[in-house]
Amino acid sequence: MDLEAKMELISKGTMEIISPEELEKKLNKANPVAYIGYEPSGKIHLGHAITILKMIDLQKAGFQIKILLADYHAFLNAKGSLENIKKISEYNKHCFLSLGLSNDAQFILGSDFQTKEEYTTQVYQLATLTTLVRAKRSMAQITRESEHHKVAEVIYPLMQVVDMISLKVDLSLGGLEQRKIHMLARENLPRINEEAPVCIHTPLLHGIDGGEKMSTSKGNFIAIDDIPLEIKEKIKKSYCPAGIIEGNPIMEIAHHFLFRENEKILIKRPEKFGGDLELSYLELRKLYQNKELHPLDLKNTVTEYLIEFLEPVRAYMEKNYPQGM
RNA sequence: CCCGCCUUAGCUCAAUUGGCAGAGCAUCGGACUGUAGAUCCGGGGGUUGCUGGUUCAAGUCCGGCAGGCGGGACCA
Secondary structure, three states, rough: OOOHHHHHHHOOOOOOEHHHHHHHHHHHOOOOOEEEEEEOOOEEEEHHHHHHHHHHHHHHHHOOEEEOOOOHHHHHOOOOOOOHHHHHHHHHHHHHHHOOOOOEEEEEEHHHHOOOOHHHHHHHHHHHHHHHHHHHHHHOOOOOOOOOOHHHHHHHHHHHHHHHHHHOOOEEEEEEEHHHHHHHHHHHHHHHHOOOOOEEEEEOOOOOOOOOOOOHHHHHOOOOOOOHHHHHHHHHHHOOOOOOOOOHHHHHHHHHHHHHOOOOEEEOOHHOOOOEEEEEEEHHHHHHOOOOHHHHHHHHHHHHHHHHOOHHHHHHHHHOOOOOO
């Protein structure tokens, strides 16, 4: 793969790369490292999957992959006891592998290094450089909704910034909700004489209820290991206004999952409604926008393809993590 | 450390003098749309923060504890 093809592969489906020039340099470097951190979660859903698929792209483009199982971060974000969070992280590791990440990806537990002296010293250094308002603002889309804000909330982003240098990463991937923390890293790491990584943001998937963001806590997600019947029922009840693409979770799922491996998709449609169609993503958008494709036909198609797309996940989990969550 | 106020359904809040714990929103189901939503109809949902006491009877009165909010004090 030449540089141009790598850039193309990496940027496909992302919101932004900060910055493309720096990314090119990293691609020319020997053994560059790309990382992403996740708070261990009882369910890994399609929103997580978008970022894992992008990590797979980065892996194909020559990056060494580090996945941070951020147990302390989840703990700071009031997700439960550290013990339970660690247990969940083992399940998550298998979920990520099930999506096709190759075995040489490294999985790192946050608590294995986040209490070392060098690490905490750097957290304290950043604490002296970061205003409370800035730290809180960076957490706006990440913190559990609560009026009773805890100090943990402002420690969280500082730790995330230090993770990047502790793990020696060249590139940090995250959903768009990570943007403000990433920007904090880009701004403050140089101030403690460290190089900031390239930051790439993927779009956020809307919840199936049409909510702003698919999230485990809101229950508006499709999990990657949901059984076919569950996927079917969830898509059936999903928000999907006719003619509207903006904020439409079903169109988003089609975009990111059906067209990942297919140039065109087959839409099966009863004769009385116009018969079958074979469409590229752009054609699908146009037809849907013009209301020439009914939401139900879209839903049926997405259901069928998504169940097939996630089949390897279910097969992997059954074989390697049969106990489930 | 001291004082005051607060804690009731997933959320926001009602409940008379101590007398069968309710409403709105959310959720779930049905109707209507060739999807969902919207709309109409219907259902479920509770250890009233925990704990001890008074009483025939406690969400309500008294004590203790926990959590939250506010104030005071301490500041050599």
